[in-house]
Amino acid sequence: MTDFNSKDAEYLSKLQDYYANWKSIPSYASLCEVFGIASKSWVKAILTRLSEAGFIERTPDGIWVPMRQFFARSLAESAVPAGMPVSVNSGQGELFVIDEMLIDTPSKTTLIPVKGDSMIEAGIHDGDVAVVEKRMSANVGDIVVAIVDSEFTLKTLDKERGKFILRPANQAYPVIRPQGMLEIFGVLVGLIRKYRK
Amino acid sequence: MTDFNSKDAEYLSKLQDYYANWKSIPSYASLCEVFGIASKSWVKAILTRLSEAGFIERTPDGIWVPMRQFFARSLAESAVPAGMPVSVNSGQGELFVIDEMLIDTPSKTTLIPVKGDSMIEAGIHDGDVAVVEKRMSANVGDIVVAIVDSEFTLKTLDKERGKFILRPANQAYPVIRPQGMLEIFGVLVGLIRKYRK
DNA sequence: CACTATAAAGAACGAACGTTCTGTTGTCAA
DNA sequence: TTGACAACAGAACGTTCGTTCTTTATAGTG
Structure with missing residues (x-):
């Protein structure tokens, strides 16, 4: 052997x-x-x-x-593919998720733990697990995972004077107006939360 | 046969x-x-x-x-047990969920679609799927599924002058002060959301 | 008591599966 | 040229599984 x-x-x-x-x-x-x-x-x-x-x-x-x-x-360190039973360590306990709808394009779908409360007004909390479909493009109004300063960030995609901007759902956070090309990692298609026992 | x-x-x-x-x-x-x-x-x-x-x-x-x-x-019509692969029709598409942590007491765990926005300030939206562990009792501060007027309702459990009350997370909704015994169906242990594509 | 349907046991068989062992290439260095 | 090793191929074997068929036990009914 x-x-x-x-x-x-x-x-x-x-x-x-x-x-x-x-x-x-x-x-x-x-x-x-x-x-x-x-x-x-x-x-x-x-x-x-x-x-x-x-x-x-x-x-x-x-x-x-x-x-x-x-x-x-083959993925970012914190990302795990859905579409098959995988385990995601989100705080305590393991969470298994299979999404039949996502099975069609399984390699494009990842699970990413949410950090921070910049989207709290959209009901997305710190520690939630975001179900993200990897795509290069998105529509205005979509909640997207973008790469800003080589970090994942979850924001609503919007347009301002012809340019794409990233709008948080929290008054305390600033709107992100990226210089040049906006790098989109994927689009939010689901959310999983776990309450401590 | x-x-x-x-x-x-x-x-x-x-x-x-x-x-x-x-x-x-x-x-x-x-x-x-x-x-x-x-x-x-x-x-x-x-x-x-x-x-x-x-x-x-x-x-x-x-x-x-x-x-x-x-x-x-063996369950309420809208409730489906977690702990094994089951399909829940939450809007469009099917969602499969296995929760390893819940497998210990699987028959006690159900998935219930959330109706209304009475808990929106807790980040629980209309159409979300609540993962509920069936229990007769809960602690103050827990988000519980209670049975009020023979209907499921999702509220935060609180205490007021020695009596249990159900507090919504939405200013537009009233606090529920049940007469007599408060009937608790279960405790919220998880949440699943699905964004339309 | 005989008859019949139900409920279950059990044998038999082939196909599929995992495992182990042996054989056959091809490559490369000495 | 030969030896050694990696990368397979293939045969053989025991086990498990699903399927089908036959037989037995039990309970109810006329």
């Missing part, structure tokens, strides 16, 4: 595509097709290495399922 | 208990234990009747999974 290597990174990528919208439980035979190989035993060897590297794990049923960090490398 | 009968209602009840916090995929052999019988073929006959009655269905993998109305009879 060898270690995780560059070849395994290819298989990891294929497995990510598979898990992004899996409709059936993976078996070694079906994963042969996913990997494009013919050997069940080699599939097992690959999966074993991927699990030793911490990307997947086995349920008590023996089913290979992805772990939290499975998709982490 | 006979129709759904009273005996099947017993099995339905046992199946509800099983699905409330299933940790493994059901097989005919494992469901023998759930039902307390020894015959796989009879398990299949039972499941077939339950599916014809609309309580469960089979996935393309052949796995028996509960349908939406599976738990409906």
Whole structure:
């Protein structure tokens, strides 16, 4: 048994595509097709290495399922894809979310914890989890996740004298008028909140 | 093959208990234990009747999974249990929610669509889905689902001169001072919102 | 008492699955 | 040229699963 290597990174990528919208439980035979190989035993060897590297794990049923960090490398550090059961650490306890509506474009949807209360008047609180669909463009009035000073910020998209601005839903926060191009990460499509017990 | 009968209602009840916090995929052999019988073929006959009655269905993998109305009879019409993958029709699209933290007491947790804006200052909007843990009692400061005039209402629990009152988070709504016993349905433990696309 | 429907047990069988072991390439360095 | 190793392919085996068929026990009814 060898270690995780560059070849395994290819298989990891294929497995990510598979898990992004899996409709059936993976078996070694079906994963042969996913990997494009013919050997069940080699599939097992690959999966074993991927699990030793911490990307997947086995349920008590023996089913290979992805772990939290499975998709982490391809996304921002705080973002986790929806469209499949993933765990998001939002304060205490874990929250699992599957959104059927989002399954169509699963890799485009991420969950991002909300920090601060700049959108509190829109009912979006500190600690809420935002369900965000990754898109480059948005419409005026949409609540968007924009990248300002290389940080995520959640604001309402608006237009002022022909230029896009980011409007907070909190009087205490200033309107953001970005110089040049406005970099939009995605559009808010859902929200999840958790009350402490 | 006979129709759904009273005996099947017993099995339905046992199946509800099983699905409330299933940790493994059901097989005919494992469901023998759930039902307390020894015959796989009879398990299949039972499941077939339950599916014809609309309580469960089979996935393309052949796995028996509960349908939406599976738990409906034991709960209020608008309430659906969390703790397992269920579908909640909240406006457009379906929303699937599993909450690991709630799995411990799954049958006690329900999802209830929020109507009205009496809690809007607490960031709870019309159309949001409230995750409610069914409890008879609550603490002052908790947001509770109470039954007032045989209707669900979501308010903050407070105390005034030794008596419990229900305080809305909206100036336009009055404080509710129930006569006699205050009937509490449950405590708000989570919130889910969905923005139209 | 005989008859019949219901409720369940149990055997039998093939297909699918996971696991292990052995065999076959291809590559690369010594 | 040979040896070693990585990257697979494929056979073999035991187990589990779902399905179907047959048989048995129980309860009710005329």
